[in-house]
Amino acid sequence: MARLTPDTPFIHPDCEMSDASFGAFVEIGRGTRLAHSHFDDYAYCDRYCDIANATVGKFANIAAFVRIGATDHPMDKASLHHFHYRSGDYFDDAEHDDAWFAHRRTRRTIIGHDTWLGHGAQVRPEVTIGHGAVVAGGAIVTKDVAPYMIVAGIPAVPLRARFAPNVADRLMALAWWDWPHDALRTALDDFRTLSAEAFLERHEGRATGPKASM
Incomplete structure (x- = not known):
């Protein structure tokens, strides 16, 4: 019998899930953290990925230790530290800054259909990876990638079209x-x-x- 099914995602042990949704035949690798994201049909990620605020297309192939939609810190304010937006963790009489977290969730990363993100790659918020594109292992993607393009490097640049x-x-x-x-x-x-x-x-x-x- 096939290991993957249309009804229930195959989620390996030790994953952290928050506001995540899944299509058919989806697999989530061990130790992955997934927040405010959707995996469409047949998409999968390998071990220990960290994915936030992302829409992952059908048949996406995500290798181990990939990070998508890494959350940022408020560089225009007096402090970068999260004490002033995760304030409830530090002060009994303060609450978290919900507006900051809502802002983060609007900065979605889009991973196209039939894409391949190599081991340890990073894709920044508000970046779109086009259908059929390949991101080399270790690359840091800061700009949109055209469909069927192969990118590599820090920051990632086009190598060639597939x-x-x-x-x-x-x-x-x-x-x-x-x-x-x-x-x-x-x-x-x-x-x-x-x-x-x-x-x-x-x-x-x-x-x-x-x-x-x-």
Whole structure:
């Protein structure tokens, strides 16, 4: 029987979850901290990720120790320290600054469909990683990444596109990540054996993917 299911995410031990939601066939690696975020269908992260205020697209591949949406400190105020917004932890007669936390949650990071974030990568708040993009291990992404682009470095810069622009555009139009589960199974051998261009040639024009065998 398949380990992953459409109904319940597979959450490994020692995770911390706060205001998290999940699509179908999702897996969350051991020790991950996940807050105010959504994982769409088939997305997963490996061990000890720290993800906040993020929308993670379908089929996203997130390696171990990735950090997404790292929260920031108020650099324009007299102190950086969180005593003045986590004030209830320090003073009996004070409350946390809810407005500051609400502001943080508005600064969402968007991870596109079928993306790959390598080991230890970081993606800053309000950054969008385009569909099919790759972030190299250890990179720190401070700006939006175009679809099907490979980026690396600190700060991350483009290395090269995964495909020629017309192939990337055709993959975006095909949007195979929206196919139903049985269509993915029917096309499994094609995913395994065909190049991207050959896959497109076989499947373009099929709005919801190949018909599942009965």
